[in-house]
Amino acid sequence: MxxxxxxxxxxxxxxxxxxxxxxxxxxxxxxxxKELRFEAGxxxxxxxxxxxxxxxxxxxxxxxxFEALASLALVAYSTAQQDLxxxxxxxxxxxGVMAAxxxxxxxxx
Amino acid sequence: MVAxxxxxGLITMGLYLILAVWAERKLAAKVQWRYGxxxxxxxxxxxxxxxxxxxxxxxxxxxxxxxxxxxLFAALPAVVFFVEAxxxxxxxxxxxxxxxxxxxxxxxxxxxxxxxxPAVVAMAWxxxxxxxxxGLLRELLLEAAYEVPLxxxxxxxxxxxxxxxxxxxxxxxxxxxNPVAFxxxxxxxxxxxxxxxxxxxxxxxxxxxGPYTEYGSSLFLLAYGSNYVKLYAMALLxxxxxxxxxxxxxGIAGIAVYILKASALTAFWLLLRAVYPRMRIDQALxxxxxxxxxxxxxxxxVSALWRLW
Amino acid sequence: xxxxxxxxxxxGGVVSRLRRIIAEGGLRGLASLAARWGTKWSLWPPxxxxxxxxxxxxxxFGPAYDAERYGALPMPAARHSNLLLIEGTITMxxxxxxxxxxxxxxxxxxxxxxxACAIKGGVFYGSYHMVPASxxxxxxxxxxxxxxxxxxxxxxxxxVQRRRVESL
Numbered sequence: 001m002x003x004x005x006x007x008x009x010x011x012x013x014x015x016x017x018x019x020x021x022x023x024x025x026x027x028x029x030x031x032x033x034k035e036l037r038f039e040a041g042x043x044x045x046x047x048x049x050x051x052x053x054x055x056x057x058x059x060x061x062x063x064x065x066f067e068a069l070a071s072l073a074l075v076a077y078s079t080a081q082q083d084l085x086x087x088x089x090x091x092x093x094x095x096g097v098m099a100a101x102x103x104x105x106x107x108x109x
Numbered sequence: 110m111v112a113x114x115x116x117x118g119l120i121t122m123g124l125y126l127i128l129a130v131w132a133e134r135k136l137a138a139k140v141q142w143r144y145g146x147x148x149x150x151x152x153x154x155x156x157x158x159x160x161x162x163x164x165x166x167x168x169x170x171x172x173x174x175x176x177x178x179x180x181l182f183a184a185l186p187a188v189v190f191f192v193e194a195x196x197x198x199x200x201x202x203x204x205x206x207x208x209x210x211x212x213x214x215x216x217x218x219x220x221x222x223x224x225x226x227p228a229v230v231a232m233a234w235x236x237x238x239x240x241x242x243x244g245l246l247r248e249l250l251l252e253a254a255y256e257v258p259l260x261x262x263x264x265x266x267x268x269x270x271x272x273x274x275x276x277x278x279x280x281x282x283x284x285x286x287n288p289v290a291f292x293x294x295x296x297x298x299x300x301x302x303x304x305x306x307x308x309x310x311x312x313x314x315x316x317x318x319g320p321y322t323e324y325g326s327s328l329f330l331l332a333y334g335s336n337y338v339k340l341y342a343m344a345l346l347x348x349x350x351x352x353x354x355x356x357x358x359x360g361i362a363g364i365a366v367y368i369l370k371a372s373a374l375t376a377f378w379l380l381l382r383a384v385y386p387r388m389r390i391d392q393a394l395x396x397x398x399x400x401x402x403x404x405x406x407x408x409x410x411v412s413a414l415w416r417l418w
Numbered sequence: 419x420x421x422x423x424x425x426x427x428x429x430g431g432v433v434s435r436l437r438r439i440i441a442e443g444g445l446r447g448l449a450s451l452a453a454r455w456g457t458k459w460s461l462w463p464p465x466x467x468x469x470x471x472x473x474x475x476x477x478x479f480g481p482a483y484d485a486e487r488y489g490a491l492p493m494p495a496a497r498h499s500n501l502l503l504i505e506g507t508i509t510m511x512x513x514x515x516x517x518x519x520x521x522x523x524x525x526x527x528x529x530x531x532x533x534a535c536a537i538k539g540g541v542f543y544g545s546y547h548m549v550p551a552s553x554x555x556x557x558x559x560x561x562x563x564x565x566x567x568x569x570x571x572x573x574x575x576x577x578v579q580r581r582r583v584e585s586l
Contacts, residue, residue, distance in 0.1 A: 003112050004198050004209045006110060007118050007119065007208055012191070015191065018327040021167045021168065021449075022171035024449075025453065026170045026171060027526055031521040033522040034524070035176065036176055038322055038323055038497055040495075041466060054245070065227060138484070143487075144484055144487050145486055145487070146486055147487040148487055149489050160456075162456070162459075162460045164453065164456025168449065168452065168453035168456060169457075169524045169525065170524035170526075171524075313494045317495045318494055322497070324498070325524045326524055329498050
């Protein structure tokens with residue numbers, strides 16, 4: 001277990017280093033095209049007319065990840081002598097994040 | 110601790126990333142009658158090329174554009190890299206040389222490998238441009254093609270040897286027990302790590318770089334490098350499950366044998382880049398749901414026969 | 419030409435040079451050395467073909483000339499690349515996009531202007547709709563010829579490596 005924690009910590013430290021190095025040492029020059037999305041060398045033009053199916057992929061993402069949490073809660077409940085703490089905590093996480101996302105979507109639309 | 114830092118952990122992973130990218134470029138160059146990376150370290154055949162690329166990317170400007178959610182944009186490549194490295198927690202590098210010893214190691218590894226696709230999809234969604242959206246859809250469709258055969262081929266091995274990964278080095282290697290499952294694993298892994306005939310999500314001739322289009326600097330390093338981390342985990346898993354891991358030897362020599370086997374598998378997957386054209390997405394899906402699915406079902410059948418016998 | 423040149427000519431030389439750099443510039447000096455060495459051997463041009471010189475750039479990465487020996491690797495997009503190869507004629511219409519691609523590339527970045535048209539106009543000299551490359555982006559190296567041979571381009575890449583990257 002010590003090994004696992006060491007692995008995760010060192011990996012995270014390495015990844016953090018990769019953010020720190022360009023922040024500290026790389027030259028910087030802010031230009032407008034860097035702030036805009038890549039459109040194969042063209043300046044983006046026109047504005048969004050309607051929402052496409054792809055823009056709802058976040059719901060699929062949320063479903064895919066929370067589904068796993070929900071089934072984890074079920075497994076925890078059925079394997080660990082009907083332990084209530086783990087499933088309740090996991091459900092609270094799901095509900096909390098869902099509520100936050102739902103509130104955010106509702107406030108925008 | 111040795112497992113975390115040395116093998117299969119960080120140091121070997123880093124060396125693998127450097128050598129695999131170099132080997133891929135060198136192999137493709139050899140097939141195309143070129144030299145490939147050379148003058149960066151001429152005596153060593155250009156093996157420092159990846160180090161130079163890494164330094165170049167790490168020391169170039171970190172662009173986090175403002176048109177999208179900047180926090181998600183910057184954080185998700187690291188998340189993808191992190192998730193792709195998680196299977197290493199459960200893959201043993203030798204007898205007892207494992208970070209988390211578990212009787213269900215194979216299950217954890219499969220679960221984590223399948224989780225990594227949502228992470229890539231989230232990354233492409235946070236980048237929010239046309240090319241990443243197309244790449245995202247292709248990534249999802251390709252996962253639909255390889256997920257079931259991959260899981261079935263590992264299930265076939267679990268039927269014979271169980272889910273404890275450390276037992277796979279004893280007895281016959283998996284390729285002798287179930288060659289069909291090995292073949293399915295080879296093809297499904299080529300799909301999972303977008304090796305060549307299935308390099309569909311990041312087809313650079315069609316959709317810029319698919320899910321990696323918007324990233325430069327060290328974000329590109331993280332996003333694109335995560336693919337090779339996945340390749341590393343899959344090569345180790347394949348070498349252990351199907352080629353017997355450290356089998357005839359133990360200790361340091363066993364580790365060397367294990368690395369040799371994983372490198373042989375990797376060389377095969379890397380060579381695909383030079384010898385295959387890219388499939389269309391419908392061809393890849395058809396392959397996954399017809400030939401590969403039948404073959405993986407047959408692999409489970411073969412394992413069932415072993416159990417009965 | 420400096421001595422820390424990839425394959426470590428004299429080991430003692432490299433070590434003493436490193437020690438001197440750390441003594442003089444500290445961490446920042448070391449970072450600059452690493453950045454220069456990495457950038458020198460990793461010049462990635464984006465895919466931007468403005469004219470017929472693009473055919474010669476095709477040769478440049480093909481079997482016979484193989485610029486990948488120098489670490490150059492053609493990349494599909496501006497975001498991951500740092501060497502802009504201006505391939506021949508730039509019309510007024512195209513100049514807008516050349517500038518856009520250049521500005522979208524992350525720092526540090528370099529420009530090679532290729533062919534007579536990019537230098538002064540070539541066969542289109544004096545045309546109403548033609549811009550020299552230096553009016554659009556800051557050019558580091560010019561390659562003469564109509565079209566320039568791939569060898570000349572290799573030489574230009576070497577020139578950027580030696581002259582421009584070393585003096586970053």
